[in-house]
Amino acid sequence: MVRLITHNLLACHAKGCTTNNFPLAFRDAQVEIQEQDINPEFVRNMLPRLEWKALVDAARQVGDESLPAEQPEMMDDELVQKLHRVLMEVRNLTLSSLLASPNGHDYPSTSLRTRDTPRTNTTSLSTPCIHVLSMHLSPLPHPRTFLQIHITEGAMICPNCEHVYPISNGIPNMLLAENEIG
C-alpha cells in the first residue's frame, strides 16, 4: 500500500542525489480507496514527523483538496479527521467513475487532473482499469472496510534526478542498481 503517509517518508537516494530529492512525484498512479478505524492520537503523534507541504501537494496530485496549504497551529478534531483520511486513504482518479456505480457506493467525486508529462522515457505502467478491479475486489474480511482498493501500478519520480521508482502490486520499488548506489 503506497499510502500518502508512506509517500511522505520516501526520498530519492540515488548516487549524488541529496538535495531536492523529496517529495517524489506520482506518475500514472492507480490509487486505492480504503477505510480504516481512526486513531486521532496516532495522527497527532505522526504529524511532527511529516512534511506538511509535501503532504498537501501529494494529496492534490491524487485529487484531494481538503487540506489547507499552510499547516494550522491548532489541530482540531475536524482537521485530524481530514488528515487521517488523506494519510490513510488514497482515492482513485482513474477508477473512481467506474467504481461509483457498480458497487452502489457514493464516492466523493474527484476531478481528473493532468499530471506532469513524463520526463523520462521509461514505458508507461498504467494498467487497464478492469484488470485492477478484478484483482482487488476479492472479499476482504475487515468489517469496516466498505471497499479496499490498493494502489497497484504506477511510479514515483525524483524531482531532482528524475529517477523512476516503480510501484507494482502496491509496493514501491526503491531498489537501486549497483552503479546507482551513492
Add this chain to the structure above:
Amino acid sequence: MIPTPDLSHLTKVDYDRVYEPAEDTFLFLDGLEQDAEHIRSLHPTVCLEIGSGSGCVSTFMGSILGPTGALYLCTDINQHAARCTVATGRQNKIPIDAINCSLTSSLLPRLRHSIDILLFNPPYVPTDGEEALDAQASGNISGAWAGGLSGMEITNKLLEEVNDLLSPKGLFYLVALKQNDIPAICAMMQDAFGLKSQTIIQRRAGREHLFILRFERQYVG
C-alpha cells in the same frame, strides 16, 4: 499470550522464494512478547522492520500495539517478501506498508531519529563475501541467510545507521548468532554510538545458538 500471526495464506510456492518463519523468527516473537509491556509503555508511533520476509514479526508487533496504534513500515530486498509481508498483515488485519529496498536507504533521509521500534532479523549465516554480495544483488531467497564474513556483513551496515534512525526513546531489536560475536557487536554499539545493549532471550536450536539483543540510548542521571 499474544497469538502467533496466522500464516495460513502462505504456501510452499511462497516459501520457495521467501524465508519461512523458523526458530529464529519464533525466538524473536518470544522476545518481543516478553518485552510487550515495556514496548507499550513507550507509546511507539513508528515501527520499522528491515528484512520482513513473511511479515510475521511486524504483524506480531501490530498485535502488541494494535492495528491503528502505530505505523508499521517494512523493507526487504526481496520483492516477493514485500508482497508476503503485506498479505500477512492483511490476513491478520494489521495494515503494513512494505517497501522494496535495501536496509533503510529510501527512508533514512526522512526518518532520522524517528523510529521508535526498529527490528532486524538479518541474514546472519557466515558465508564467503562473494556469496553474500551475489545474494544481496539477486534479492532472492539466498539473501535471507547469506551474511558474508562472520555473518555480519549486512548487519554491520545497518548497525552504522541505527543511531541515526532511533528516536530518543527508540528500541532496536536484533537477532544474532553466537558466531556473529555478540560481545563485539555490543562493544561497538556502545563505543561508537553510546547505545547500551542487553540479551533479552537466547536459545539453542539445532546447530544455532540464537540471541535477541535489545539496544537503546543511555541516559545519565
